[in-house]
Amino acid sequence: DDDDDDDEDDDGEDGGGRRKKKEKGAADMLSLEETPFGSRAMQMLPKIENEVLMGARRGLNRWFLSIRSGGDGAKAGRAALLRCAQSMAIGPGQLGLGGKIQSYYWRAKNADNLISRVSQAGRVARAARLGYWFERDCKKEAERVEGLCVMGMERRAEAFSSAFGWYRCWDESAPLGIDISQKQKQGGSSDSNSLSGSGHGSVGGGGAGGLRGSFHGRAGGGSASSLGFRAGGGSVASSTMRGGRSQKSRTHTRGQWATVLTPSILFEDAPTRKEDAQKLFGLPEAVHPVRRAEAAFKLLGREDEFRQYYEQNRFGDMKISGTAGGGNKVDHANDEDGKEMRSSLSSLTGDDVSLGTHRIFFAKSLPHLCASVVGFSAVEAALELGNFADEDEMEAEGGAAAAGAAQEENGAVPAATNASSSFRESSARYERALVNELGHLLRGRAIGATLSEMARAASLMAAFRSGLKIVHPSSTTRRSDKELLAMDVDIIMTGLKVAQEEQLEATKQLVQDDRMEPMRKPTATTDFRKKRNKAKEAENSNIPEEETINFPYGLSGLIQEDSDSLESAPKKRGSTNFGGFYGGGSNSSDVQFHSFSSSVPQIVRSIHARAICFAAFALSQEELGQVFTEKKGGGSAAYVLDCVDSCVAVAAVGMKDSFEHLDELTVEQAVQITANINALQASLPGLFGTIMRGLCHVGMIHSDKLEDTFQYADSALKGADKSCDAEVGSMYSLVYEICRNKIDMLINFSLENFQWVSKSSRDMPNAYCESLIEYMRATFKHLQPMDEGSRAGLHFSCCGHVAERLVKLLSDPIEPKEVSSGDAEPSDGLAPIHKIDAYGIKNMSLDVMEFEKFAEGTSVPQLSECFNELKGLCTAMLDKDLPLLLLPENENQRRRKYPFLSLDKVYNILEKYVGFGLSDKIMGSQNRNDMLMMERKDVLHLVKVVKMQM
16 A cells, blocks of 8 residues: 555656646747747738728629619519519419410400399490490400410500400501690600600600610611610510511511500510520529628628628618609708708619609609619529528527527527528618608609509509519518508599590690581491491391491491481582582482591590500509409499599580680581580490490409499499580580570671661561571571581570560660660660651561571471560551550450560550651551551550550
8 A cells, every 4th residue: 555655656746747847848839920920920911801801892892883883683673573574464374464365255255244144224234235246356356466466564455455445446556545645744855755765655656765775665666776786686586586476576566555554664575685584593693792792701700890881882872852752853951850851762773763754754764763673672582592591490599599608609600690680671671661762752753644654653563563572572571562552542543633634635635626527427338248247247136236447336327417407408618519520429419427526536535545544554553452442332443434434524525615715616616516525425325335344354343343333334424424414505505605696796787777667668578687597597507417406496596586686676665864865785785676667567577477487497396486476566566456455355355366465565666656647648658458557646545555554
C-alpha cells in the first residue's frame, strides 16, 4: 500500500510539470493576427467586405432597374394577364364563350329552352321568340364565329355580340355607333386612335397608335404599324401559331366587337407575347441577384441592413403632383393639413399616375399598371420559392426557441425563418397598398370614362384578379382582393349614367345629320336561295320570319300608307317625273317609302350596341366579384334592361330636342320627328326580346329568376313605351302649334283691314279662305308619315282652329276701348269685326261651304262638323225667320232648328250688324229674297228682344 502511494505522488508531480510547460509554450506562441500575414489580412478584410457589399448592391441595383425601368416585371405581368384572360375566355372544359364552338350551340339551345318555359302572356316573352329560329339562325352565327377567330378573348367578344343578335339584325360592316360621342370626352386629346395601338373607338380601323407603339388590338392588321419590320415579323409568327392558319392570316381583320370589348393587352396576337412569356417563366432564375445579395449580407452579419435597403428600394412610395384618380393637377402646398400625396403605384412604375387625361389612362396607363402589379406579385412569388416555411413549423420552432436558452446557438434557423416571414409581411402589405390604390384610381377615373372604356377596364380587372391568384396564391392579400378591387354599386350606376349621356349625344348627332326625309324601301332581293328558303319557311307557319338586315324589329314593315284623301300623293324630295328611266324601269307609283327617316335605324342600332357593351361590362363586374342587389329580381340582367330603358328614353328626347330652335321647324320636319319616335317605339318589343335572348344565352339570367326577370323586362318595356308616348305627345303639340301659328298668321295678314260691309254678294270664296285651304291641303299631305290617329287628330285640330278664329271674329263683343282707340291688340293679334252687313255674312257663309267641301274631300270622318257652329251662325243670320225665332215664345223651335246657336253670340253680331238705309232702298240692294235683309230699326228691335232673354 505504501508503494502505491509513492507512485501516485510521482505521477502528480510529473503531471503538474507538463501542465506548466504547456502554459509556458502557449504564452510564447503567436496568434494569427500577430503574424505578418494576419496583420495584412486584418487590413484587407474591411476592404474585401466593402467590395463584396458593393458588388452585391450593384447587382441588386441592376436588378431593381431591370424590373422597374427595363419593364421585366411588367412584361411578366402582361404574359400572366394574357394567359389568365385566355383561360377565362375558353372556360373549363373549353366550354366558355370563347371556347369550342359546340358550346355556342349548347348555350343557344339552353336559351331557347328557357324562353319556351316562360309564360307567353308577357310582351317580351313573345317578342323573344320572334325573328329567331334555332335551326336557321344558330348555325349561321356559330359558323361565322368559328370562321372569324380562334378560341380566346376575340372569340369571346364575337360570340357575346352574336348571342345578343347583332349580326342577325345588322350588317357586319355597319359601324357600332358606341364611341360616336368620344370626341366630346377627349379632355385635350384630338384623336382617340392615337392613344394606343388598339384602335379603340374606330370601326375596323387599321391605324396603330403612337403612345405604346404596340400592335395590340389593331383592327386592320398591318398597314399602319409603328414597329417597322418587328411588327410584321410578330404578325407572321403569330399567324403560324393560330390553329395552323396560313400566311394569309396576316391580313386578318379583327372584328369590331373584339376591338371594343377586349383590352389591347389581352389579345393573343401581340408581337411581344413570346418575349413576355420567357420573362414570366424565367423569373425563378431572374431573382438570383436578390438571393446572392441576401447571402452576402447575411454572411457578413448585416442582414438587417440588407432588409432595410431592400425594403426601401422595393416597397417604397413617391410623391405625386395630383389626386390619385382625379386626373387633374392639385396644388398641395395650400392644403390645410400640409400632407403631400404619395403613391405606391407611381413608385412601382416610375410614372405619376395622377397625370394624363382619362383617354390616356384607359388606353395606356391602366393596362401598364395592371401588368406591373401582377409582375410584382410574380417576382415576390419567385423570391419565396426557396424560403417557404409552413406556419405550423414556424410556430413550433418559435416556441422551442423561446422555451430553452440552451438552444440559443441553434436559433439561426428560426431567425432566418423570421426574416423570411418579415419579408413576406412587408411584401403582402405593399401588395395590398398597390391593389387598393389601383381600385381607388379606377373608381375615380370611371366618372370620365366612356362606356366602351369601362367595359374594357372591367374585363381587364377580372383578368387582373385572376392573374394575382395564379402567380402568387400564397399571399395573404388574396383574401382581400375582392374587397380592394370589387366595384360597389356606384360603378354600375356610373355605367348607366355614362350610357345615357353617350346615347343622348349620339342621337343628337345622328338627327342633325339626317335630312328628315322618309327612307325609300329597299328593292326586293334577287338572291334565289333566300327566296327559296323563305318559301320553305312560309309553308310552315310556326317558323318565325328572319330579321331584315338593317331594318329589324319590325322596322321593315313600317310603310307609308297610300292616302286617297288627298288630291295627289306627296311628291318626295329628290324624286323625278321621268317615269322608269332612272328607276330601272319601275313606275314611280311602285316606289314605297318607310314612315321613318334614315336616323331611326341608326339610333336603334346604337341602342342595341350600347346595351351589348353594358351587358359585357356587367358580366365582367360579376366575374370581378360584384354582387348586385336582388330587389330588382334579375340581378345584373335587370341593370342591362334599365340601360335599354334609359337609352330609349334619352333617344326619344334627343330626337325631339336635336334642333336648337324648335320654333324654326317646318311642319314636314316636325311630323317626320314624330313619325321617327313612333317608329322607335314600334321597334321596342323586338329589341327587348333580342336582349333577353342574349342574356339567357350568356348565362346572366338564372333559371330560378327566369319569371321575375321577364316580368321586370315587361315593366322596363312599359316604361320605355311611356317615355316615347310622352315625347310623341309633345311633338304632336308642337306640330299643332306650328300649324296654328301659321294659320293665325294667314288669318291676321288676310283679314287685317278687311271690309265686311261689302254691299254685294260674291260668287266665289274670299281670298283668305282659299289661302287657308291651300295651306291646310299642303300641311295635311306632310302628315303621311304619322299614324292614322295622329293624322286625324291634326286634321280636326287645324280645321277646328280655323272655325274658332272665324267664330270669334264674327261673334266676339267689341270692347269700349277698341271702339274709342281703334288700335287695341287682342291676344290673337286681330280685333273682332266692328261692322258687317248681310252681304258680308252671305260671303262668309260661302267661305264656310268651301271649308266644308275641303273637309269632306279629306275622307276624314266627320271633319266637316268642325264648322257646324260657324255655319249655324251664318245660316241663322241669313234666315228670314230669324226675327220670329228670336222671340221668347219660339225658343224651343229655335233650338230645334239651330242647336248650336247662342243668344250671346247673336246679340254681339246684331251689335255689329249694319242695316240698310235710304240709299240702299234707292239703289235697290235690299231686294234679295234668298236671305234676311233688315233695316236699322229692325236691328235695334232684335237687339232689345235678345237682350231681354240674356
